[in-house]
Amino acid sequence: MVKTRTRFTVLYGAAFLLCGAALLILVFALAGGDLSDTQPLPGQGTASPDEQIAALQRRLAELDDLHSRQILTACLSAFALMLVVSLLVGRVLAKRVLRPLRRITAVTREITAEHLDRRLALPGPRDEVTDLADTVDDLLGRLEASFAAQRRFAADASHELRTPLATVRATVDVAAAKPAAPTAVTALAERLRPQLDQVDRLLDGLLALARSQHGAVAADGTADLAATAAAALDARADDIAAKHLAVTTTTAPGTRVRGDTALLNRMARNLIDNAVDHNRNGGTITVTTGPAGTAVRLTVHSSGPVLDQAAVDGLARPFHRLGADRTGSDRGSGLGLAIVHAVAAAHGGTLTLTAAPEGGLTATVEIPAEAAA
Secondary structure (H helix, E strand, O other): OOOHHHHHHHHHHHHHHHHHHHHHHHHHHHHOOOOOOOOOOOOOOOOOHHHHHHHHHHHHHHHHHHHHHHHHHHHHHHHHHHHHHHHHHHHHHHHHHHHHHHHHHHHHHHOOOOOOOOOOOOOOOOOHHHHHHHHHHHHHHHHHHHHHHHHHHHHHHHHHHHHHHHHHHHHHHHHHHOOOOOHHHHHHHHHHHHHHHHHHHHHHHHHHHHHHHOOOOOOOEEEEHHHHHHHHHHHOHHHHHHHOOEEEEEEOOOOEEEEOHHHHHHHHHHHHHHHHHOOOOOOEEEEEEEEEOOEEEEEEEEOOOOOOHHHHOOOOOOOOOOHHHHHOOOOOOOOHHHHHHHHHHHOOOEEEEEEOOOOOEEEEEEEEHHHEO
């Protein structure tokens, strides 16, 4: 295995040797001017030998000074030229040397929690750089296995808990339905049923989250985001009326997308549920759907207090809530926006949460053209 340091040593040594040789050749070429002078010395033939010797010495001194100036000029010119050449050669060598590292950086940036199956697979001889790439690939493999195990656990646990939950619900209903059931039993059943409903919604949310994050989404269905949002608003009509919410909808043609119909419907329904459950009495909900460039966009804005954008950025994480009203909500489980984010990502889209300056929250989902019908 050729070490990277050995390759770099040979590369830099060869470059230095070539630059040094080129510098010597340039100096020799620039300083190799003809210094001979065939003109006779002043007074040659009539001057005495002493005068001729003195004139020859002066002439030799002038030639020596001229030669020194030529060498200095040649050295400075060659140095300036080789400085430019060395910078160009150094840039080319640095680009070549750092090419594997740039590849590692570019591929690593493209790898996300939803695409842990990507690998660097760096080609080339075995050296320290390929060892680094292989180490990163091994790390990605362990991360992929860990994420898959976590998602399988959430799905399996949610599925397995449904059976005992159904048993508990049936037991409570049977005990409360007996004609001679004590008042305490009936009151206890009335208190347990909402809690059981909350657990059932939580398990349903975990199943949807695990399904959307697992990457096994069907792409053979279609959903109209505008129609889905309208259906979700109709389903929450009683709650909207109870809170006296003013709903405004705006729809443009071209809102059908291809993908998993159930998950896409759940995504739109969660956005509407979030806007209704965490809105203030007498507030507003604005729903806008339509194409946005190469994507299909669904935007849901709900009124409310002024929120901190730094806190809003974390709402797409599972079980992350904002404020005491959200934490104490009987309907919220902290999974609604996390499911929206996971479903959008599974379809190649994005979820953007923005704290409106006038108060409230704006949730925008964009599904790219690749998933559009």
